[in-house]
Amino acid sequence: MRNHLFFLSTDSHASPFDMNIALDAGFDVALPYVCVKEEQVEGLTHDIIFSRGPKGTKHSAIFVGGSDMELVEKIVKRAGDSMFDPFTVSIFSDPKGAYTTAAALVAKTGKAVGGLSGKKIVIFGGTGPVGQVAAALCSKENADTTIVTSRDKKAGEEAAVRISSVYGVSIKGAAAKTGEERLALIQEADIAIATVKAGIQILSLNELGSVKNPLIVADVNAVPPSGFGGLAPGDDMKQIAPCVKGIGALCIGFIKYKVEVDIFESMLENKITANFKTAYESAKTLA
Amino acid sequence: MRNHLFFLSTDSHASPFDMNIALDAGFDVALPYVCVKEEQVEGLTHDIIFSRGPKGTKHSAIFVGGSDMELVEKIVKRAGDSMFDPFTVSIFSDPKGAYTTAAALVAKTGKAVGGLSGKKIVIFGGTGPVGQVAAALCSKENADTTIVTSRDKKAGEEAAVRISSVYGVSIKGAAAKTGEERLALIQEADIAIATVKAGIQILSLNELGSVKNPLIVADVNAVPPSGFGGLAPGDDMKQIAPCVKGIGALCIGFIKYKVEVDIFESMLENKITANFKTAYESAKTLA
Amino acid sequence: MRNHLFFLSTDSHASPFDMNIALDAGFDVALPYVCVKEEQVEGLTHDIIFSRGPKGTKHSAIFVGGSDMELVEKIVKRAGDSMFDPFTVSIFSDPKGAYTTAAALVAKTGKAVGGLSGKKIVIFGGTGPVGQVAAALCSKENADTTIVTSRDKKAGEEAAVRISSVYGVSIKGAAAKTGEERLALIQEADIAIATVKAGIQILSLNELGSVKNPLIVADVNAVPPSGFGGLAPGDDMKQIAPCVKGIGALCIGFIKYKVEVDIFESMLENKITANFKTAYESAKTLA
Numbered sequence: 001m002r003n004h005l006f007f008l009s010t011d012s013h014a015s016p017f018d019m020n021i022a023l024d025a026g027f028d029v030a031l032p033y034v035c036v037k038e039e040q041v042e043g044l045t046h047d048i049i050f051s052r053g054p055k056g057t058k059h060s061a062i063f064v065g066g067s068d069m070e071l072v073e074k075i076v077k078r079a080g081d082s083m084f085d086p087f088t089v090s091i092f093s094d095p096k097g098a099y100t101t102a103a104a105l106v107a108k109t110g111k112a113v114g115g116l117s118g119k120k121i122v123i124f125g126g127t128g129p130v131g132q133v134a135a136a137l138c139s140k141e142n143a144d145t146t147i148v149t150s151r152d153k154k155a156g157e158e159a160a161v162r163i164s165s166v167y168g169v170s171i172k173g174a175a176a177k178t179g180e181e182r183l184a185l186i187q188e189a190d191i192a193i194a195t196v197k198a199g200i201q202i203l204s205l206n207e208l209g210s211v212k213n214p215l216i217v218a219d220v221n222a223v224p225p226s227g228f229g230g231l232a233p234g235d236d237m238k239q240i241a242p243c244v245k246g247i248g249a250l251c252i253g254f255i256k257y258k259v260e261v262d263i264f265e266s267m268l269e270n271k272i273t274a275n276f277k278t279a280y281e282s283a284k285t286l287a
Numbered sequence: 288m289r290n291h292l293f294f295l296s297t298d299s300h301a302s303p304f305d306m307n308i309a310l311d312a313g314f315d316v317a318l319p320y321v322c323v324k325e326e327q328v329e330g331l332t333h334d335i336i337f338s339r340g341p342k343g344t345k346h347s348a349i350f351v352g353g354s355d356m357e358l359v360e361k362i363v364k365r366a367g368d369s370m371f372d373p374f375t376v377s378i379f380s381d382p383k384g385a386y387t388t389a390a391a392l393v394a395k396t397g398k399a400v401g402g403l404s405g406k407k408i409v410i411f412g413g414t415g416p417v418g419q420v421a422a423a424l425c426s427k428e429n430a431d432t433t434i435v436t437s438r439d440k441k442a443g444e445e446a447a448v449r450i451s452s453v454y455g456v457s458i459k460g461a462a463a464k465t466g467e468e469r470l471a472l473i474q475e476a477d478i479a480i481a482t483v484k485a486g487i488q489i490l491s492l493n494e495l496g497s498v499k500n501p502l503i504v505a506d507v508n509a510v511p512p513s514g515f516g517g518l519a520p521g522d523d524m525k526q527i528a529p530c531v532k533g534i535g536a537l538c539i540g541f542i543k544y545k546v547e548v549d550i551f552e553s554m555l556e557n558k559i560t561a562n563f564k565t566a567y568e569s570a571k572t573l574a
Numbered sequence: 575m576r577n578h579l580f581f582l583s584t585d586s587h588a589s590p591f592d593m594n595i596a597l598d599a600g601f602d603v604a605l606p607y608v609c610v611k612e613e614q615v616e617g618l619t620h621d622i623i624f625s626r627g628p629k630g631t632k633h634s635a636i637f638v639g640g641s642d643m644e645l646v647e648k649i650v651k652r653a654g655d656s657m658f659d660p661f662t663v664s665i666f667s668d669p670k671g672a673y674t675t676a677a678a679l680v681a682k683t684g685k686a687v688g689g690l691s692g693k694k695i696v697i698f699g700g701t702g703p704v705g706q707v708a709a710a711l712c713s714k715e716n717a718d719t720t721i722v723t724s725r726d727k728k729a730g731e732e733a734a735v736r737i738s739s740v741y742g743v744s745i746k747g748a749a750a751k752t753g754e755e756r757l758a759l760i761q762e763a764d765i766a767i768a769t770v771k772a773g774i775q776i777l778s779l780n781e782l783g784s785v786k787n788p789l790i791v792a793d794v795n796a797v798p799p800s801g802f803g804g805l806a807p808g809d810d811m812k813q814i815a816p817c818v819k820g821i822g823a824l825c826i827g828f829i830k831y832k833v834e835v836d837i838f839e840s841m842l843e844n845k846i847t848a849n850f851k852t853a854y855e856s857a858k859t860l861a
Contacts (some may be wrong), residue, residue, distance in 0.1 A: 001311065002310060004306075004307060004310065006303055012608050012609065012614075013610075013614065014605070015621050016580055016618055016622045016625065017604070017620075017621035017622075017624065017625040018621075018625075019578075019605055020578060020621075020625035020626050020634065021625055022632070023576060023578065023603060024575065024576075024626060025594075029310060029317075030603075031301070031306055032318070032319070032606070033300050033303075036298065036300075040299075040300065044300065044303055046304075047302050047303035047304035047306070047307075047747075048303045048304075050304065050307055050540075050720065051303065051304040051305075051307035051544070052307050052308075052311060056307070087607070089302070143463070179563065221378065228776065253624075257625070289597060289598075289741045291593075291594060291597065293590055315605075316589070316597060317590070318593055318604070318606065320590075322586065323587075327586075327587065331587065331590055334589050334590035334591035334592075334594075335591075335594070336590075336594055337591065337599060337827075338591040338594035338831070339595075340592065341593050343594070343598070347594065380672075458628070548711050
């Protein structure tokens with residue numbers, strides 16, 4: 001029996017990135033279902049699970065992607081709720097790569113500092129998809145985690161409360177608009193992470209030069225300029241300032257890629273429900 | 288040459304159910320074309336038939352699905368009208384499974400009563416897609432066929448006239464809102480069929496207990512509650528009341544599945560135009 | 575590694591014609607991306623090129639089709655601009671078959687007259703996609719090229735200026751509404767081409783009978799009536815009037831088909847960017 005992947009996306013296109021990886025990982029067929037709405041999921045799921053017999057469920061799987069992370073989670077829940085033994089299939093969610101990227105980012109930085117427990121971590125752009133999942137993973141590892149928005153303090157704190165509630169963790173919120181304010185936030189931090197949009201520099205090389213404590217910076221944006229001055233996409237713990245080592249976006253991206261391959265391959269072996277937690281477990285062994 | 292299926296749907300998604308069955312039946316590639324409009328069909332058909340040479344037409348086929356049964360029929364007609372020898376390909380229509388489901392339902396109940404000719408059949412929810420095709424198939428077998436709506440008598444009779452005209456048959460229309468009215472309608476009936484929406488019970492186990500003549504009940508809805516009290520989805524001519532035997536939705540669904548596989552496999556062998564009649568011929572041998 | 579084709583279309587469906595040819599030419603998987611907007615192309619391209627490693631770029635390719643020729647060109651440009659060594663993949667554009675059709679048409683007529691340089695060519699319907707690309711190819715071969723619209727002279731001349739500018743060529747514009755006016759335009763012409771919509775006859779057999787100079791007529795419309803009276807779709811330099819030989823739409827269509835196969839096969843061998851120029855080079859060897 002051939003392996004069929006049903007690729008559900010909240011967007012109008014099924015990401016070619018995930019399509020390529022799924023097919024290369026061993027799916028024989030990948031079928032795009034775009035602009036998926038929550039109310040369509042039960043019907044789609046029943047169609048998937050009831051059409052190949054109980055044995056066929058090992059050869060069918062669901063991927064859920066797209067840029068609407070909340071809708072992705074609703075789709076995953078609906079799909080899961082629509083299944084029952086033995087009519088269950090694997091589900092893997094990774095909204096616009098945010099789960100695998102956050103997992104790779106946190107696993108890599110965690111390895112770099114010898115474990116995240118008790119470490120002070122500041123995540124710039126932490127209210128976006130990658131940032132909030134990274135914050136949740138850091139906090140679950142008992143790191144002292146702060147997300148930073150470029151808006152005002154209230155927005156940062158509200159986001160922290162919301163993220164803490166969604167993921168069952170405890171993170172802090174802050175705001176910073178200037179390099180000076182950002183520099184103040186990373187005093188005594190062990191790790192500074194940038195998950196901001198392309199085109200924004202969080203700290204210049206000059207500002208990083210003034211850092212006095214050992215700091216690791218990591219960026220997930222591969223398009224110049226880097227979120228941290230002097231950091232190149234391929235850098236892997238490169239010394240970029242007297243006290244600062246950097247991890248670039250391609251270094252993290254390569255781990256993210258391996259994690260995604262690993263999960264798609266696992267779906268072909270066993271029935272799994274994979275999300276950011278699964279991705280993080282995988283990333284810790286692959287980083 | 289690989290076998291290509293062009294999956295045309297009136298809906299925004301190509302049913303994963305039909306996709307799985309088509310691919311498992313032997314199509315190498317299945318390509319989704321969604322939200323298909325009637326005026327697009329000639330262009331799509333010409334594209335399909337003219338791009339692989341006359342020999343290629345044996346390896347290309349069209350499936351037409353989706354919940355808009357009338358549009359499905361228009362698409363089938365347009366596609367057929369756009370072909371000419373030797374540039375013809377197989378076409379299989381099955382709007383939301385209604386044709387194969389109705390075929391399985393009628394073939395199974397027909398077998399249970401030793402042939403439908405002269406039998407009295409009452410179809411609750413007979414104005415929906417499955418119900419009306421089932422009614423047409425019953426009437427073609429010379430059964431005394433009545434469709435029943437939950438609206439008023441006029442609506443039931445008008446639907447019966449319309450269905451009789453569309454399929455060239457002669458069926459009667461009725462209405463029933465209460466269990467008592469429904470019970471009255473099945474007096475002296477040989478078969479009572481439920482093709483209503485999930486969640487509606489046509490007759491309770493208590494009401495079925497009052498039936499005095501031998502009656503077979505059949506339901507196409509697998510989601511509890513059953514259309515007939517005491518009927519389980521997997522039941523195959525199970526005694527559920529002193530005079531009543533029941534056929535459940537999974538029993539019918541399994542025949543429907545085999546019919547659909549049979550037709551997709553036939554499309555790979557010969558050029559066919561398959562609709563509810565083809566499905567019924569197949570179902571009679573598979574039920 | 576399997577060969578993946580990402581089929582980007584400006585329309586709501588990915589042409590089954592191009593799908594069939596791409597798959598028959600050797601692509602293992604062809605994935606449809608429909609209603610593609612210019613601003614989505616960078617993201618799609620990055621997804622395509624970054625997900626299989628540098629080696630994978632030899633096994634991924636982009637096809638751009640659809641009826642909006644201008645948008646097709648914008649998509650091609652954006653996709654190309656989003657790539658850099660070694661992360662580049664093949665791109666083949668053929669908006670609704672216009673490039674391969676125009677290439678086949680011009681190569682075939684050019685061969686028929688022993689080279690287009692210095693020849694007088696009149697293209698009826700020359701403002702449409704096939705017509706304007708054919709005009710550009712003729713002019714690049716130093717033919718004296720005139721496009722003819724059925725609207726007024728101003729419209730024809732403006733179109734000629736626009737096309738000359740877009741393709742860097744020099745063509746003339748004219749208008750003709752009656753058979754008499756069209757007959758006047760082809761006096762002393764070597765080639766008359768019809769790229770008009772189905773249902774329009776440019777010159778009747780009677781009018782062609784009055785032609786005194788040797789003339790070749792060619793038509794790309796296979797649906798009767800032919801653009802030239804007496805011309806059948808399969809005609810290959812058939813004498814249809816004392817001074818007139820004709821090339822029919824199927825004759826041109828067969829070359830177009832071979833050109834498209836040739837380009838898809840080339841994409842599997844080498845990284846290429848194929849458009850109407852590539853198609854014309856291929857057509858000259860295949861016509």
